[in-house]
Amino acid sequence: MSLLVLANIEVRYGRLTAVRGVSLSIKDGDTVFITGPNGAGKSSLLRAIAGVTPASCGTIDFDGYNITGKAPEDIARLGFSMVPEGRDVFGSLTVEENLMVGTGMKARDRGWKAKTAEDLEAVYQTFPILKERRHGQAGLLSGGQQQMLVIGRALMTNPRLIAIDEPSLGLAPNITDQVYERLIALQSLKALTLLIVEQSSTRATLVGGRMLLMRGGQIVLDGNAREVGNSAAVQAAYFGYEDH
Amino acid sequence: MLQIVFDSLSLGSLYALGALGIALIFGVMRLVNFAHGDVIAFSIFALLWPSTDALAIVFAGQLPWYLLIPFVLLIGAGLSVLCEIVVFRRFRRASPATMMIASFALGFVIRYFLLMLFTSRPKSISLLPMLSQPVEIFGARLPLLQLITIIATVIILVGLTLFLRRTRFGLEMRAAAENFSMARMLGVRANRVIMGAFALSGALAGAIAMIFGSQTGTVDIQMGASIMLMAFIATVIGGLGSLAGAVLAGFLLGAASVIMQVVLPVDARPFRDAFVYGAVILVLLFRPQGLIAARGTKERV
Secondary structure, eight states, rough: OEEEEEEEEEEEEEEEEEEEEEEEEEETTTTEEEEEEESSSHHHHHHHOOOOOOOSSSEEEEEEEEOOOOOHHHHTTTTEEEEEEOOOOTSSSBBBHHHHHHHGTTSTTHHHHHHHHHHHHHHHOOOOHHHTTTTGGGSSHHHHHHHHHHHHHHHTTTTTTTEEEOOTTTOOOHHHHHHHHHHHHHHHHHHHEEEEESSSSSHHHHOOOOEEEEEEEEEEEEEEEHHHHHHHHHHHHHOOOOOO | HHHHHHHHHHHHHHHHHHHHHHHHHHHHHHHTTTHHHHHHHHHHTTTSOOOOOOOBBGGGGGSOEEEEEEEHHHHHHHHHHHHHHHHHGTTSSSSSHHHHHHHHHHHHHHHHHHHHHHOOOOOOOOGGGGGGSSSEETEEEEEEEHHHHHHHHHHHHHHHHHHHSHHHHHHHHHHOOOOOOHHHHTTTOOHHHHHHHHHHHHHHHHHHHHHHHHHSSETTTTTHHHHHHHHHHHHHOTTTHHHHHHHHHHHHHHHHHHHHHSEEEEGGGGGHHHHHHHHHHHHHHOOOOOOOOOOOOOOOO
């Protein structure tokens, strides 16, 4: 079943069109990479789905609900968890406070406290370093630790889908490996759907899954990451060798 | 000497509470709320019957203190939330400059509403008269009111800190103040947080109104504006958006005013404010980001 369906999405900033008519359907439990060169519209597309910069045109359905034009908090409450580019940790809050920010949306449910404590323990098990630093200021964590924190923070909301914008940005390759290792482990454990934006397609070919290639605000390639991999079409998309 | 300390603290309390009210709202929506001063004035005038007499006809003022205080706080919070719902909500996506002008205009609307009902004449009022008796501490004779002002401010500050640190709503407010957009992506409801900030800020305005009204014994429709100016300066010196900075700078400004009143030569005293503002310029030259720079001055969408 399709968890996320985009139809003819367009995103504009003033006179600039960042995303032009993207249609896309993502199945429940899939891992989907959106790759493409700088300025291809990847982040804009994610932000439009999350409701941060609303799409100027088109419709978005998530889990059977039409979320077009909905507020970010309402979209988050349906189980769409967005991890934006640049790891927006709340630097002045402690690590544990960061993890707790997103748990309020279910505060009215019965057994919420016990469930939250359980979730917290699970996140700490996945990322032991966070437990170690739980009372420290989040702004003082290293880049890799911050990336783990924002993933943990997203997990605490019990999402259906996590959308991550450039998780490898500014991280050393071995740290990126660690981050991905845990992401993939979490995904199979929790039946999560992952939507990952990365500039390079290398990571996608390593991890596998579906890969979409964007360029000029459009999806130019869609296929299995391992097959599409480093084909001539990918090269062309990045370097623009194809004939117009 | 002790007299100076207490004078500084009680004047600083007013500025600190005022600055806090501005910083709270600035934190969550990058709005410098110039209407805050008029919310202060309104909260106190809500105790009076509309009249043009110099002597205020107090109606709610006859209430015992344990009803009077919540009443004024609620009036402040209520008006502040109303401002948000009726006016500021429509400017959510506007630029900070636009919002600031809107708040200016709104302040004047409130002030002229009061003018219509009460005229611009200052009115004498005696709130909680038992507080004007002097008390003796360490050999200094202080008005009981001054002591109560300081104690009340400390209670408010401690209460607010606990609220922000220990409650879920406080957590959401701190998160939203640092990165509003991210907080929303984690399901934090924007309207709720902003309304909460306005309610808190309005209640603070009510507290200031009560303290100021009982200290001076008169109320006039301009009273909020004068505190507002100092409070606004305190928020800037403290580091816009930083609550701790706002409080610290509020107390510093209070101390600066009182100390200059004492140490300046008699001839220069009428120009005290010029000296205080001069000091403000110096502070800003050396620390343009404020005494305690706020985190998360990141652009919001």
